[in-house]
Amino acid sequence: MLPTHAAGGLLFFSALERTCSWMSDVMLPMKTNTPMKAPGFRQPLRSKTVGCDHLEYTTLVYDEPGWMRCQPFLEERGYILRPRYRPGWVPEMLTPGKLPQECEDAIFSKGPVLDATRISDGAQVVLKIVRTGSMEVHISELLARHPGAKKHAVTVLEIIPVPDDIKWSFLVMPRMPTEQTVQGLVFLHSQNIAHRDICPNNIVVDASPMIPSGFHFVKENTSDGVHPLRVFNPDDPNTPSIKTRTEAGPLNYYLIDFGLSTWYPTFETRALVTGYFGQRAKRIPELSRTIPYDAFKVDMRLVGEMLRKDFLHRYSGLDFVIPLTRRLLRDSPARRPDAAKALAQFQRLMGQMSDEQLNQPIQRSSRRQTRKVSLFVRGFALT
Structure with missing residues (x-):
């Protein structure tokens, strides 16, 4: 059974990962739809040639020219990009007989996020370009200084100003893939931070126990972008492979991307906010550009939306979490539980289940099951 103290920032659904014994099919790389705007980066190329005649395999597209221009500077600061982004790049596909795969x-990227290697120790990191004075940078610095933050949020390793323009900086972060669960909300709220954009793309997991050999940043089902990861074989531990969740044991989950977040110095200084944004803004009834609302209660609704959309509507065997989901999805913010109360309810629900129930693998829901869960979440009885 989970510990009962919430102040320690326990992850919201830590026991849910025990139920999800094999979910490697939903692992994705960190992505964003925000285009590069910093000096040295041009607007994303939306030309019709991208994806046509394989030009993207031999030509830099989207924001990639900007990354190549920054490669020498980043190398001076101790980070090296993949061969595609190094000056003088000669595409391997130009070799006679070579195929893209x-x-x-030949693997291209777009947006303000890219992987890199730290030269000093070979560690895999992620670089993200952000405005220097933004709230995202401020919260990242705040979490980097907090001794308990590393358990719940991806903290920055370094902040590097963009050369010749102090308005922009590179955030350097540990590299992790995306998973669909949630954690750390109790901790963030205890630090007076409202995330305001909780969704699967902003939750990451340290998958190193599942994939000890590592994986490619874009083609995460491969070890190097070319060779697929194989099913783990204990008799051949040196072959790049992936373990099941059961074989890997407990994983650590983290929140990322504080670009839309709000921070207050103390609990007493918390205030209502305005703004209509976020990847699931349409699902939050109180969001408004003019009428103030409680950002912390928005976080709770977002957790409920993720449980409903990404777990209950996709998988069977998770009915135990429906009572909590219904509370989180209440249209009235005042009637939603705060993070600590929601955690306490989750612990009670988990305490009612046996280890055998918790370790049952989940299955994709049938259309009929999805309909039944949808009705129940909205308050109707299962039939």
């Missing part, structure tokens, strides 16, 4: 440097 055989060439790691």
Whole structure:
């Protein structure tokens, strides 16, 4: 059974990962739809040639020219990008007989996020370009200084100003793939931070216990962008492979992306906010550009939306979490539980289940099951 103290920032659904014994099919790389605007980066290329005649395999597209221009500077600061983004790049696909799937440097990226290697120790990191004075940078610095933050949020390793323009900086973060669960909300709220954009794309997991050999940043089902990860074989531990969740044991989950977050110095200084944004803004009834609302209660609704959409509507065997989901989905913010109360309810629900129930693998829901869960979440009885 989970510990009962909430102040320690326990993850919201830590026991849910025990139920999800095999969910490697939903692992995705960190992504964003925000285009690069910093100096040295041009607007994303939306030309019709992208995806046509394989030009993206041999030509830099989207924001990639900007990354190549920054590569020498980043290398001076101790980070090296993939071969595709290094000056003088000669595409491997130009070699006679080479196919795109055989060439790691044929994998292109877009947006203000890219992977890199730290030269000093070979560690895999992620670089993200952000405005220097933004709330995201402020919260990242705040969490980096907090001794308990590393358990619940991805903390920055370094902040590097963009050369010749102090308005922009690179955030350097540990590299992790995305998973669909949630954690750390109790901790963030205890630090007076409202995330305001909780969704699967902003939750990451340290998958190193599942994939000890590592994986490619874009093609995460491969070890190097070319060779697929194989099913783990204990008799051949050196072959790049992936373990099941049961074989890997408990994983650590973290919140990322504080670009829309709000922070207050103390509990007493918390205030209502305005703004209509976020990847699931349409599902939050109180969001408004003019009428103030409680950002912390928005976080709770977002957790409920993620449980409903990404778990209950996709998988069977998770009915135990329906009572909590219904409370989180209440249209009235005042009637939603805060993070600590929701955690306490989750612990009570988990305490009613046996280890055998918790370790049952989940299955994709049928259309009929999805309909039944949808009705129940909205308050109707299962039939």
